Amino acid sequence: MRKVDDFMTSHRLLILSCSQTKRSQPEALPALERYDGPAFRVVRRFLREQPDPSLDIYILSGKFGLISSNQLIPDYDHKMSQARALELNSSIVTHLEATLKVHDYQRLLICVTKKYFKALESYHQVIPISVNVILATGTLGRKLSVLRQWLYGDSLQVLxxxxxxxxxxxxxxxxxxxxxxxxxxxxxxxxxxxxxxxxxxxxxxxxxxxxxxxxxxxxxxxxxxxxxxxxxxxxxxxxxxxxxxxxxxxxx
Structure with a gap:
């Protein structure tokens, strides 16, 4: 079994879906700060407690597509529809493929809603076999539980x-x-x-x-x-x- 220290130093990629709840500051904010849903609060708390330079975070947005958590975005209101998800699918999967080439990622967590997951369909075709992929699905509580465990490495039973x-x-x-x-x-x-x-x-x-x-x-x-x-x-x-x-x- 891998040690927690090894777990925390391997490159990890987290994909979240954007949230309807947003901070309302008029100036542009980094996406991770703009979105204020429960998953974003969990992630921000983790980063305060355990800053992790090996963790990259991307966000699925109905307006902007797949964006880095550091991208500056305005306050806006744009809901994801099924038609919009299908429209974005090709560009998002292409962007994901390019992102996966930036680092030798060992772990990927996809924590998105069903509606946003439509925009990721066929994602598995661009994921290297070496990447450990987890899909956080089910209720909000279930998703947050998986997200916390994945971030903190509370329970590692890799393979x-x-x-x-x-x-x-x-x-x-x-x-x-x-x-x-x-x-x-x-x-x-x-x-x-x-x-x-x-x-x-x-x-x-x-x-x-x-x-x-x-x-x-x-x-x-x-x-x-x-x-x-x-x-x-x-x-x-x-x-x-x-x-x-x-x-x-x-x-x-």
Whole structure:
């Protein structure tokens, strides 16, 4: 396991979505100071307590696109719409790709709302395999919890596999008995990835590894069983994979 000192000195990249709450000073302010939502308060407090020159912060803005936290911006009111997110997508992903070449980033946290995430679609295509990516999703409380842990490094279990249960051939899932004894799980995943099925990279903190790629456990379970990802919980997916002897990993 990596030491906290190593964690704090590796280059990290944080992407936040802008907030409707803003400081109203008439003069231009750095973006990190202008936006005043809960996530920005958490980040500013962290930087006061533990200044971290290895941390780069970028912000998704409906008006400005992907901007550095240091960029000076005015007070404004411009909400992100789905159409605007789609309009910005190409330029934002291109900007992200260029940003990732500035430093040899080891860790990336994306902490944005669903509406803003639309502007990041296909982001995984420009992320090097070596970068440890976490998506903070769910409720606001869940996102803030992930953000705090990621910033402070409170709980590091980098590539620490969950202890596997005893593998078994026949298992029950959603009331159906499945016989997966002859299934090559890696080949199923590779074929589905090649065919572009579903959203394999849409995971939060738990993932599996397929050819050194981090893949959503729910996505793989959906490919194995035919059930849509919306029909079962993440915990059920992890339990199924563990029963099959497939390691599940956690970044936090």
């Amino acid at each position: 620490a596999p969950v202890i596997n249960e005893q593998p078994t051939d026949k298992i029950h899932f959603k009331g159906v008995e499945l016989n997966l004894s002859d299934v090559n799980f890696s080949e199923v995943a590779r074929q589905a990835l090649a065919q572009g099925k579903g959203k394999p990279y849409n995971y939060q903190t738990w993932y599996i590894l397929v050819d050194n790629q981090k893949i959503s456990p729910k996505w793989l379970v959906s490919q194995l069983t035919g059930f849509p990802v919306s029909s079962f919980h993440s915990q059920a997916a992890r339990r199924l994979l563990l029963q099959l002897g497939i390691p599940v990993y956690c970044d936090l």
